[in-house]
Amino acid sequence: MVFLKINNLKVYYPIRGGFFRRVVDHVKAVDDISFELKQGETYGLVGESGCGKTTTGRSIIGLTKSTAGEIIFEDKDLTKLSRKDYHNYRRDIQMIFQDPYSSLNPRKRVLDIVAEPLRNFEKLTIAEERQKVQFYIEKVGLSPEDVYKYPHEFSGGQRQRIGIARALTLNPKLIIADEPVSALDVSVQAQVLNFMQDIQKEFNLTYLFISHDLGIIQHMCDRIGIMYRGQFVEEGAAEDIYTNPQHIYTKRLISAIPDINPKNRDKQVEFRKKVNEEYKNSYDKYFNAEGKVYKLKQISNTHSVALP
Ligand SMILES: Nc1ncnc2c1ncn2[C@@H]1O[C@H](COP(=O)(O)OP(=O)(O)O)[C@@H](O)[C@H]1O
Numbered sequence: 303m304v305f306l307k308i309n310n311l312k313v314y315y316p317i318r319g320g321f322f323r324r325v326v327d328h329v330k331a332v333d334d335i336s337f338e339l340k341q342g343e344t345y346g347l348v349g350e351s352g353c354g355k356t357t358t359g360r361s362i363i364g365l366t367k368s369t370a371g372e373i374i375f376e377d378k379d380l381t382k383l384s385r386k387d388y389h390n391y392r393r394d395i396q397m398i399f400q401d402p403y404s405s406l407n408p409r410k411r412v413l414d415i416v417a418e419p420l421r422n423f424e425k426l427t428i429a430e431e432r433q434k435v436q437f438y439i440e441k442v443g444l445s446p447e448d449v450y451k452y453p454h455e456f457s458g459g460q461r462q463r464i465g466i467a468r469a470l471t472l473n474p475k476l477i478i479a480d481e482p483v484s485a486l487d488v489s490v491q492a493q494v495l496n497f498m499q500d501i502q503k504e505f506n507l508t509y510l511f512i513s514h515d516l517g518i519i520q521h522m523c524d525r526i527g528i529m530y531r532g533q534f535v536e537e538g539a540a541e542d543i544y545t546n547p548q549h550i551y552t553k554r555l556i557s558a559i560p561d562i563n564p565k566n567r568d569k570q571v572e573f574r575k576k577v578n579e580e581y582k583n584s585y586d587k588y589f590n591a592e593g594k595v596y597k598l599k600q601i602s603n604t605h606s607v608a609l610p
């Protein structure tokens with residue numbers, strides 16, 4: 303069975319202008335990408351701000367309508383389901399949002415925030431509901447009494463744990479984590495990431511992990527898609543991408559990862575220089591006349607690159 307397969311996904315946003323607010327052009331936020339997730343793995347979507355990562359995630363979960371392409375989840379194309387059928391799939395796919403400060407309603411108690419998905423899908427008694435919420439709140443490392451508190455009583459890392467508890471309550475199969483630690487202090491980022499790996503095993507979760515930070519992606523992901531202006535420039539096993547990057551854009555991202563080992567610092571400065579040099583001199587090799595990337599080509603069983 304196919305767990306999740308994205309085929310030729312396009313998401314174009316209309317740009318309106320003039321007196322009649324006519325559609326004058328489109329932003330091609332996602333422009334023909336294809337990739338597959340196997341159950342239990344972590345797939346990373348990486349690229350600089352504005353390259354279409356969030357739009358990809360939102361269209362998979364149905365928050366943004368796709369313009370073209372297929373989103374196959376467990377052998378069914380989600381883009382072709384009726385609203386009612388789609389509802390059933392929504393419990394299997396949950397999302398963790400970037401900003402734990404704005405994604406939790408400040409006027410609601412943790413109990414009501416975490417119980418919200420349950421209320422949409424299950425008819426539980428008040429006691430059952432509280433029990434379930436407290437179970438997940440403890441799973442994410444908070445205490446059962448915390449369900450009576452409000453979001454402002456927690457730190458950023460704790461709030462993100464509340465967001466994760468909310469995503470877990472329906473026992474989902476796929477979690478789309480959109481920059482889940484970008485808004486957090488570096489000191490708590492690692493904690494939340496390690497915690498996400500622990501619960502992945504415990505609850506048999508598959509992650510689509512979105513980040514602009516290639517260092518974090520390396521820590522988390524089995525396979526990776528590198529996005530540039532709505533398209534993939536490189537795709538494949540994490541190991542291939544990190545040890546043998548082929549596209550200049552990927553090389554630039556990798557050369558920018560800070561190396562904490564001082565022994566490697568000279569080597570890294572050297573690599574960064576080389577990559578910048580190559581970028582200046584052979585831009586034409588990697589981008590066509592319109593400045594767009596080429597179509598992906600497979601260069602091994604586990605590695606594809608967008609080269610002419
Ligand atoms: N609702 C929207 N309407 C119009 N344009 C949008 C909308 N959301 C995103 N965009 C544009 O689509 C592109 C991709 O955005 P996004 O998916 O948020 O990128 P990322 O998450 O990689 O930073 C950007 O150019 C952004 O400005």
Ligand SMILES: [Mg+2]
Binds near residue numbers: 352355
């Ligand atoms: Mg984003």
